[in-house]
Amino acid sequence: MKTYRQVFSELDRAALIPFFVIGDPDADTSLAVVKTAIDAGADVLELGIPFSDPIADGPTIQKADIRALASGMTVKKALEFVRAVKDYKDVPIGLLMYYNLVYQYGTERFFSDFHRAGVNSVLIADLSIDDADEIIAPATSAGLDTVFMVTPNTNTDRMKVIASKTTGFIYAVSLLGVTGSRERLSDPVEELISKLKKMTSVPVCVGFGISKAEHAATIAAAGADGVIIGSRIVKIIEENLHDKENCLAEISAFLSGVKSAMENRGKTGTH
Amino acid sequence: MKYSGRFGDYGGFYVPEVLIPVLEELEGAFYRFYEDGQFAAELGQLSRDYAGRPSPLYHAKRFSEHVGFNVYLKREDLLHGGAHKVNNTLGQGLLAKYMGKTKLIAETGAGQHGLATAMIGALFGMETKIFMGVTDIERQSVNVHKMGLCGAEVIAVEGGTGTLKDAINDALRYWTAHVADTFYLFGSACGPHPYPTIVKHFQCCIGKETREQCLEKIGKLPDMVVACVGGGSNALGIFNEFLEDENVKLIGVEAGGRGLSGGRHAATLVAGRVGILHGAKAYLLQDDEGQVYETESVSAGLDYPAVGPEHCLLKDSGRAEYVAAEDDEVLDAFELLTRTEGILPALESAHALAYLMSQKDKLPGETVAVVNLSGRGDKDVSIVEKRRPKK
Ligand SMILES: Cc1ncc(COP(=O)(O)O)c(C=O)c1O
Numbered sequence: 331m332k333t334y335r336q337v338f339s340e341l342d343r344a345a346l347i348p349f350f351v352i353g354d355p356d357a358d359t360s361l362a363v364v365k366t367a368i369d370a371g372a373d374v375l376e377l378g379i380p381f382s383d384p385i386a387d388g389p390t391i392q393k394a395d396i397r398a399l400a401s402g403m404t405v406k407k408a409l410e411f412v413r414a415v416k417d418y419k420d421v422p423i424g425l426l427m428y429y430n431l432v433y434q435y436g437t438e439r440f441f442s443d444f445h446r447a448g449v450n451s452v453l454i455a456d457l458s459i460d461d462a463d464e465i466i467a468p469a470t471s472a473g474l475d476t477v478f479m480v481t482p483n484t485n486t487d488r489m490k491v492i493a494s495k496t497t498g499f500i501y502a503v504s505l506l507g508v509t510g511s512r513e514r515l516s517d518p519v520e521e522l523i524s525k526l527k528k529m530t531s532v533p534v535c536v537g538f539g540i541s542k543a544e545h546a547a548t549i550a551a552a553g554a555d556g557v558i559i560g561s562r563i564v565k566i567i568e569e570n571l572h573d574k575e576n577c578l579a580e581i582s583a584f585l586s587g588v589k590s591a592m593e594n595r596g597k598t599g600t601h
Numbered sequence: 602m603k604y605s606g607r608f609g610d611y612g613g614f615y616v617p618e619v620l621i622p623v624l625e626e627l628e629g630a631f632y633r634f635y636e637d638g639q640f641a642a643e644l645g646q647l648s649r650d651y652a653g654r655p656s657p658l659y660h661a662k663r664f665s666e667h668v669g670f671n672v673y674l675k676r677e678d679l680l681h682g683g684a685h686k687v688n689n690t691l692g693q694g695l696l697a698k699y700m701g702k703t704k705l706i707a708e709t710g711a712g713q714h715g716l717a718t719a720m721i722g723a724l725f726g727m728e729t730k731i732f733m734g735v736t737d738i739e740r741q742s743v744n745v746h747k748m749g750l751c752g753a754e755v756i757a758v759e760g761g762t763g764t765l766k767d768a769i770n771d772a773l774r775y776w777t778a779h780v781a782d783t784f785y786l787f788g789s790a791c792g793p794h795p796y797p798t799i800v801k802h803f804q805c806c807i808g809k810e811t812r813e814q815c816l817e818k819i820g821k822l823p824d825m826v827v828a829c830v831g832g833g834s835n836a837l838g839i840f841n842e843f844l845e846d847e848n849v850k851l852i853g854v855e856a857g858g859r860g861l862s863g864g865r866h867a868a869t870l871v872a873g874r875v876g877i878l879h880g881a882k883a884y885l886l887q888d889d890e891g892q893v894y895e896t897e898s899v900s901a902g903l904d905y906p907a908v909g910p911e912h913c914l915l916k917d918s919g920r921a922e923y924v925a926a927e928d929d930e931v932l933d934a935f936e937l938l939t940r941t942e943g944i945l946p947a948l949e950s951a952h953a954l955a956y957l958m959s960q961k962d963k964l965p966g967e968t969v970a971v972v973n974l975s976g977r978g979d980k981d982v983s984i985v986e987k988r989r990p991k992k
Binding site: 406483 | 779
């Protein structure tokens with residue numbers, strides 16, 4: 331199974347990391363979407379298991395969660411979904427989800443079942459580094475990497491603690507707020523990336539609000555190891571609920587555009 | 602964070618990273634100011650002159666005759682705004698002022714906490730936004746108008762069933778994006794640390810007064826203290842003072858809605874399983890995989906699938922007992938108190954009265970039960986009319 335370490339060391343540009351909600355708008359379409367993203371050059375996948383109360387998410391991903399739950403997605407089916415993705419191609423998968431679903435499944439069992447299905451890490455949006463002890467031991471013994479978030483208001487000491495407990499990558503949140511497309515990148519993002527890059531050798535991937543190829547290129551140029559794009563592409567699903575073919579075509583075109591923008595301004599580019 | 606915010610294994614602060622620094626700031630400010638002489642003096646003065654504390658303890662003799670034992674009402678319904686909520690909004694509002702925050706946000710179910718926050722926003726000249734589910738906006742429209750008159754903006758929340766849970770989700774999301782200048786004035790003794798501790802602190806005046814008033818009026822402590830439980834603030838506010846008095850039975854009454862068997866209720870402690878929602882580990886109404894259930898109750902203020910962490914511990918330890926009252930019993934209790942005493946209870950508070958009615962003729966006549974009458978029922982008149990049309 332391909333590891334984050336392999337991906338980040340092989341690439342000479344920032345990794346392209348699309349985010350989707352598993353089962354949005356239904357299991358079959360969702361799988362087709364993910365395969366399309368892989369074909370368009372996704373280096374890592376960030377996948378969400380839908381939850382009834384996603385407090386870190388803006389309207390676009392909330393609606394995706396509702397669609398996925400309405401179509402019958404469950405934690406058990408998400409496990410099959412991950413297996414199906416891995417059967418298609420060995421791309422590293424990070425789950426991004428809420429604690430209650432892990433907790434109800436049983437944290438240890440959740441981590442080992444999903445790792446066996448092909449997941450590399452489980453980022454729990456509502457579990458901070460302060461409670462990391464509840465998950466690090468079971469995650470590590472299951473063979474998972476750890477991923478934690480850093481936000482623009484995280485202080486330096488705390489960043490150091492987070493970096494020390496992270497083995498996969500740091501998920502740097504580009505802004506103060508929830509997920510959702512934004513017209514402009516937030517001001518603190520480049521500073522945040524450079525601060526983290528100076529502090530730690532753990533890869534830094536940036537997400538939240540990244541909506542355009544230029545955004546991704548700017549973030550890559552600022553030294554990020556990966557660019558996570560969620561709401562912008564989930565929105566494509568929302569806008570094409572009755573036109574699967576167009577949905578896949580738009581996702582493919584958008585991700586290819588992002589990738590070539592990042593290639594033109596590689597990691598070591600203009601920074 | 603300085604403290605873990607745990608009650609046993611319950612509680613904590615399960616929130617996204619972005620909220621940790623603001624909760625930390627809030628925790629620091631709370632522990633810095635709450636024992637500060639000037640803060641305490643200002644809060645004491647406002648509690649008395651603005652809110653109307655102390656609230657009376659009233660022997661409801663005709664209601665007592667009906668149930669066959671002595672019922673005393675702790676009259677939080679007489680406070681400014683019509684509910685216990687003002688105790689907390691004055692305290693947290695003052696905290697916001699001392700912290701130099703200029704904007705308030707709050708969630709609300711029944712609109713009582715929203716109204717109490719809007720009042721304090723007006724009092725301190727702070728811009729105030731209230732998040733409220735669309736279902737609740739419809740069923741508690743009087744309070745929506747009052748909030749508007751106080752100058753607050755009511756933000757309609759469409760998600761889920763448009764009730765309290767959804768309002769909290771959106772308030773948390775909004776806060777995430779406005780952490781710098783906005784104070785989240787949380788309405789109950791639940792949510793992430795430090796809120797359960799802060800809200801209890803500002804509500805425990807209810808129990809302190811009740812204890813003194815019992816000793817003064819009855820010459821002894823009550824046999825039983827009964828309160829409704831939504832998030833748990835009015836119940837904890839009155840229970841806290843009696844925790845060490847093992848002869849005082851503590852009873853929390855949850856919303857039994859349309860009945861526990863059909864799943865259409867909000868009886869979290871009675872029927873829930875431990876989980877994590879809105880920043881805390883607590884009993885939670887949820888399916889096998891952990892998706893949170895949509896709840897149902899005739900009272901918007903109790904229509905919530907989680908509950909404060911300290912109540913979870915009190916349940917497990919057996920110090921407090923939790924029961925559920927169904928909508929029909931609650932409406933009966935509303936009607937009985939209104940007819941026997943001329944007091945309209947909030948439908949939330951009527952849950953506590955419904956429990957006493959269920960004990961009719963089962964307790965010795967000399968029993969003394971104190972009910973926290975957490976709010977007045979003016980806001981609920983149209984709901985009662987709809988559910989109990991005059992024949
Ligand atoms: C009058 C009244 N009582 C009780 C409650 C329930 O809240 P808590 O359990 O925090 O006291 C509410 C909530 O809106 C209320 O308005």
